[in-house]
Amino acid sequence: MKETTLKQIAEQLGISITTVSKALKNYTDVSPKTRQAVLDLAAQMHYQPNSFAVNLRTKESKTIGVIIPELVHHFFSSVIDGIVAEAEKYGYLVIIQQSNESVSWEQKQIELLLNKRVDGLLISLSNESNDDAHLRQVIDKEIPFVQFDKISKLLGGSKVIIDDQKAAYEAVTHLIEKNCTRIAHIRGPINPQNAIDRFIGYKKALDNHQIPYDPKKVYTCERVTFEEGRQFALQILEEHPDIQGIFCITDLVAVGVLAVLNEQGIKVPDQIKVIGFSNWFMSQVITPRLSTVEQPSYEMGVAAFQLLLEQMTARREQQPLVYKTVKLPTNIIERDSTSGTF
Amino acid sequence: MKETTLKQIAEQLGISITTVSKALKNYTDVSPKTRQAVLDLAAQMHYQPNSFAVNLRTKESKTIGVIIPELVHHFFSSVIDGIVAEAEKYGYLVIIQQSNESVSWEQKQIELLLNKRVDGLLISLSNESNDDAHLRQVIDKEIPFVQFDKISKLLGGSKVIIDDQKAAYEAVTHLIEKNCTRIAHIRGPINPQNAIDRFIGYKKALDNHQIPYDPKKVYTCERVTFEEGRQFALQILEEHPDIQGIFCITDLVAVGVLAVLNEQGIKVPDQIKVIGFSNWFMSQVITPRLSTVEQPSYEMGVAAFQLLLEQMTARREQQPLVYKTVKLPTNIIERDSTSGTF
DNA sequence: TTGTAGGCGTTATCAG
């Protein structure tokens, strides 16, 4: 435990702490000679500024917090890569916490991060979060924060999202162009904005192609799992044996659907076409390879951090915060599960 | 920006900062009356101790760092769940960093965390890490640290591992019991200890069952990917068309193998049996469902934190550190890919 | 039971 401090350097060199500090921070008003001496000794003694003291003094931790529903998720971890890469450029450390899709956990994580006094917060809401009381405190304390992917429309602040309606519209249109007319939708839970928007996109696509909307062809996930995909697939086969296409809220659900279709000997894409959402890693290793909607995950992370950085600097300079919403483009990836037309 | 401080509470109540501090920390020498008054006002003003100041004063951050090769990994994220759950009990925050399987990144992350002055470090080494120079500084600075899963045998300190040799031995024996005699092994890179141990387990299993070891049936991954699984599968089919069993270093590789076998119309498990390692999530949703070796990931996280905690408390109390190695049990999960005998 | 004083390691202001 021999942590080097400014004081030690100062004593060894017989100069004041102030001068050492200045030399180290490239202030102009230090003679080149003393500066060099300080620099040399500091290097030799492996001087590292004590971040605790720096934090206390500057009231900044150079740390941001990120809260996501779950870690084991190709999409989110890719977003995180983007955040971390960008944050690093500006010397920020990223603390990642997961909410496990639960509001109470989300709340807890927020408090934890605020207690640690992170400089800013990046949040993707849990499915359970339909009200935003627990986010109010973040706003009230005026902590810079940005929502991404799964957001609350009600809440102010900056946001980075994709155009879920448009993306879903395109996915369903993709099926329609393959001559599917009887199309089911396995949708996400009722709360999350993106589940709602994707559902709307599904409906619009049907409308615009003169296909009657049939609420019986819509199935609502609660937890968006592989198992739910399986169950709904079985249900669909029973209730709509003539179904031609299935648009799933997420790749994981689509994989569940494919598993059932495989088991039942139903040919994909010859008999039924399936499209997922998010381009999860698994979708390209499964048989048949799954068509899906690609979301720019890495870019989302980068954009989210940039918006956050804007807020953090604005705050430091006592300037008013400007809130922005960035919408990132998506695109359809056609693989085996939707190839060919009927 | 109205952070409440002890001073503010003290002023409002017309008492000293010291008393406020004591009251808040349940010291005995404060009159019940003042204590209550302090507690009430503190609650009302939403007092939160400034962690920067506390850190500086106590020289502790109540934060630990975790470095893992990659985030998107069912095994690691489950380990992390264990770490986080356990850490939370003792009021520790967990900062997760990934090394991306690169030594230089690993090094960088370590420095970052040391600069942040985490109280302890949990590390699972990257595949690239064959020497441990970058870990020396951790030891030299006497930062409590524990290695888990992918460890360096050379390095001191506490460790949490599984018995890779035994686990691999059991996996291969499982194949042998299904009457496989011609068994290939797709192994991991040369550096990581666990790849070495699994390979040794493979060899021992053959030996003990009077099956001659054939180095030509061993294939070495460099990056342990789905793609490598595919390529080696093709190679195996060509070089050893009579192969009966394949033991893969990891489920991801096994999934690549299965993809090729599916494409080629080779029946698993009827013609070839495949077993993976780690019980990755995907292994149970793929067709055919993959047999594998289950590692106690969550428990590993818990154990790792506990060992770390021991070190951290020992250190705080100026006691000598005792290093331990904990070995966790594994077990075979039989699914479709190895069912039935020849 | 309460309060005073010193210090954790930095940074910033202001004289010299």
Added chain:
DNA sequence: CTGATAACGCCTACAA
């Protein structure tokens, strides 16, 4: 160019 000096907010002997 250099260096006292005073914070930042909290903790903890030691006095009163």
